Amino acid sequence: MPKNKIIRLLLFGSLYFTQGTILGYFSSLNALYLLDNGLTMTDVGIFGAIALIPFVLKIFLGMLSDRVNLFNRGHRVPYIVIGLAVQLMCLLAVPLVKPASQYWLFVGLAFLLQLGMALYDTCTDGLALDTTPVSEQGRIQAFMVGGRAIGTIVAASLVGLLAQHVSWSAVFWSLAVLTLLPLPLILMVREEERDASERFDWKAFGAFKNWKVIAVGLAGLVVFLVIVGAQQQVNPYLTEELGVSLSQIGMITSLWGIGIVVGSIVASALMKRLNMQHAFLIMLAAIALSLAALSLFVRAQYGLTLAVGLVMLYGAAYGVGQTISFALCMRVVDSRIAASMFAILMAFTNVGQGIGLALSGALADAAGFRVTLLVFAALPFLVLPLLPSVFRKQADQD
Numbered sequence: 001m002p003k004n005k006i007i008r009l010l011l012f013g014s015l016y017f018t019q020g021t022i023l024g025y026f027s028s029l030n031a032l033y034l035l036d037n038g039l040t041m042t043d044v045g046i047f048g049a050i051a052l053i054p055f056v057l058k059i060f061l062g063m064l065s066d067r068v069n070l071f072n073r074g075h076r077v078p079y080i081v082i083g084l085a086v087q088l089m090c091l092l093a094v095p096l097v098k099p100a101s102q103y104w105l106f107v108g109l110a111f112l113l114q115l116g117m118a119l120y121d122t123c124t125d126g127l128a129l130d131t132t133p134v135s136e137q138g139r140i141q142a143f144m145v146g147g148r149a150i151g152t153i154v155a156a157s158l159v160g161l162l163a164q165h166v167s168w169s170a171v172f173w174s175l176a177v178l179t180l181l182p183l184p185l186i187l188m189v190r191e192e193e194r195d196a197s198e199r200f201d202w203k204a205f206g207a208f209k210n211w212k213v214i215a216v217g218l219a220g221l222v223v224f225l226v227i228v229g230a231q232q233q234v235n236p237y238l239t240e241e242l243g244v245s246l247s248q249i250g251m252i253t254s255l256w257g258i259g260i261v262v263g264s265i266v267a268s269a270l271m272k273r274l275n276m277q278h279a280f281l282i283m284l285a286a287i288a289l290s291l292a293a294l295s296l297f298v299r300a301q302y303g304l305t306l307a308v309g310l311v312m313l314y315g316a317a318y319g320v321g322q323t324i325s326f327a328l329c330m331r332v333v334d335s336r337i338a339a340s341m342f343a344i345l346m347a348f349t350n351v352g353q354g355i356g357l358a359l360s361g362a363l364a365d366a367a368g369f370r371v372t373l374l375v376f377a378a379l380p381f382l383v384l385p386l387l388p389s390v391f392r393k394q395a396d397q398d
Contacts, residue, residue, distance in 0.1 A: 007185065008131075012140055013147035014182040015080070015124045020151020021178050022087070022117055025159060025171070026051070033168055038100040051110045054118040059347065062122045062340035067200040074191030076127040076339075079119055081186060084179055086116030091176040095169040125346075126339030127189070129330060130198075138271030138279075141327045142264040145319055149260035154178070157254055204336040208344070213332050215389035217345050219280075220325045221352035222383045223287070227321045229356025230291055230376040234311060237369035241298050242307060252311055259315020266316065267323035276328060277391040283317075283324045284380040290317040291377035295370050325349065328390070 034044050061079075070078040090113035099106045124144075132140045155175075162170045207213050238244045238252065270279040290313050298307045329345040363372040383390075 007188070009139065009143045011182065011185040011189070012124065012128055013143035014185055015120065016144040016147035017151040017154075018084070018087075018179055018182055019117055019121055020148035021155045021159070021175055022113070022151075023148070024152035024155025025175060029155070029159060029163060029171070032163070033171075034099055036168070037098070039103070043103065047107055047110065050107055051114050054111065054115040055350070057115070058118045058122045058343045059340055061119050062126065062343040063200075063337070065123045065126055065339045066337050069194075074189075075194070076123045076130065077186060077189050077191055079123040080127070081120075081183070083116040083118075083120030083123065084183060084186075086119070087113055088176050088179045090116065091172045091179060094172045122339050122343050125342045129333055129335070129338035129342060130191075132330075134331060137327045137330045138268045138323065141323045141330070142268035145267075145323045145326070146261040146264040149257045149264070149319065151178075153254050153257040156250060156257070160250065198335045201336045204334045204341070207332075207334045207337075207341065212389050212392050213345075215386045216328055216332050217348035219383050219386050219390050220329060220345060221348045221355075222386075223283075223321050223325045223380065224349040224352035225356035225359070226287060226291075226376050226379045227318045227356075228353040229360035230314075230373060231318065232357055232360050233364055233369050233372055233376075234294070234314070236364075237294070237298065237373070238307060238311070240369060242300060242304055244304065248304075252308055255308060255312050256315040256318075259312040260319035260322070262312075263316035263319020263321075264323045265319075267320040267327075270320070271324065271327060276324075276331070277387070279324055280328065280387075280390075283320045284383060286317040287321055287380050288377045290314040291373050295373035295377065 030044075030047075034047065065075050065079050069075055090109050093109055094106075094113075097106045097109060128137075128140050128144070159171050159174060162174055234256070235249050235253070238249070244252070267279070267283070270282060274282075290310070294310050294314055297310060329342060333341045333345070360372055360376065363375060367375075
C-alpha cells in the first residue's frame with residue numbers, strides 16, 4: 001500500500017465513490033431510462049431483481065479473492081482492476097443497446113456491470129481488512145461510506161442534468177469516465193506475499209460458530225433494518241405532509257447525502273475518542289432521536305426549512321450507523337477469509353434491509369408515515385440484549 005496515509009484514504013474513498021455513482025444511477029434514474037425507452041414498470045422490476053443477483057454472489061467472489069493469488073499479482077488488486085474494467089466496458093456498451101427491442105441483452109449487460117461492481121466491492125473490503133490496523137478502521141470506513149454518499153449525490157444531480165439537457169448516452173459516458181477515477185491509485189498498490197497464518201483456510205469459517213460473530217451480524221441486521229426501512233418513508237412523508245415537488249425532493253435527497261458524509265466523519269471521530277461500545281450506543285441514540293424528530297416535527301406549521309434540517313440530521317445518523325456497523329464487522333473478521341467473511345456479515349445487513357423495507361411499507365399502509373417513523377425510532381433498542389455478546393472482550397481490543 002502507498003505509505004502516504006492520505007493517498008490510502010483517497011484510494012478507498014474513490015473506489016466507493018465510483019460504486020456510489022452506479023448505485024445512485026440505479027436508484028434514481030434507471031427506471032426513468034427504461035420507461036423513456038418504452039418499457040413498463042413490470043420490466044423495470046424484473047430488470048432490478050436480476051441486476052441484484054451479483055450482490056448475492058459476493059460471498060463466492062470473496063472466497064475466490066481470499067483463495068487465489070491472481071496472476072501472482074495479489075489477492076485483491078487484480079480483481080479490483082478487472083471489476084472496474086468490466087464496469088467500464090458495460091457502460092460504454094449500454095448506449096449501443098436498445099432496451100425495448102433488445103431487452104434481455106440489456107438485462108445481461110446490467111448483470112455483468114453489477115457483477116463487475118460486486119467483484120471490486122468485495123475485494124476493496126478485503127484490501128481494507130488486509131492493510132488497515134484496528135485503530136484506523138473507523139477512519140477507513142468513514143472514507144468509504146462518505147465516498148459512496150458523494151458518488152450518489154453526483155449521480156442524483158450531475159447525471160440527472162445530463163439526462164435532461166444532453167442525452168442518455170452522455171449519462172453512461174460520464175459514469176464510464178468516473179469509473180476510471182480510482183485506477184491511478186489502485187495501480188500504485190503492490191500486495192505483499194501473505195504469511196502462512198494469513199492464507200486461505202476452510203477451517204477459518206468455524207468463526208461463525210462463535211456467538212460473538214453471530215451477534216455482530218445480528219446487530220448489523222437490526223441497524224440496517226431501521227435506517228434503510230425508515231429512509232424509504234422520508235420522501236413520500238415529505239410529499240404528504242408538505243406537498244414538496246419532485247425537483248425539491250431531488251434537492252432534499254442530495255442534502256440527505258451530504259448529511260451521510262458528515263455522519264461518517266462524526267463516526268470516525270467517535271471511534272477515535274471513545275471505545276467501540278460507547279460509540280455504538282451513541283449511534284443507536286442518534287438514529288432513534290433523529291427518527292423521532294422526523295415523526296414529531298415534520299408538519300406544515302413548522303415549514304420546509306425545519307423539515308430539510310431534520311432530514312439532514314437523519315442523514316448524519318444514517319452515516320454514523322453505516323460507518324460504525326461496518327467498522328464493528330471489520331473487528332471480528334478472520335484474516336484468512338477476510339473478504340468472504342466480511343461479505344457474509346454484509347449479507348446480514350442485506351437481510352435487514354429487506355425486512356426493513358417490507359415492514360416499513362406494510363406499517364405505513366396500516367398506520368401512516370408518522371406512526372411508522374415513531375415505531376422505527378424505537379427499533380434500534382432491539383440491539384441492546386446483544387451488546388454483552390457483541391462487546392465481549394472488546395475493551396481488551398480497544
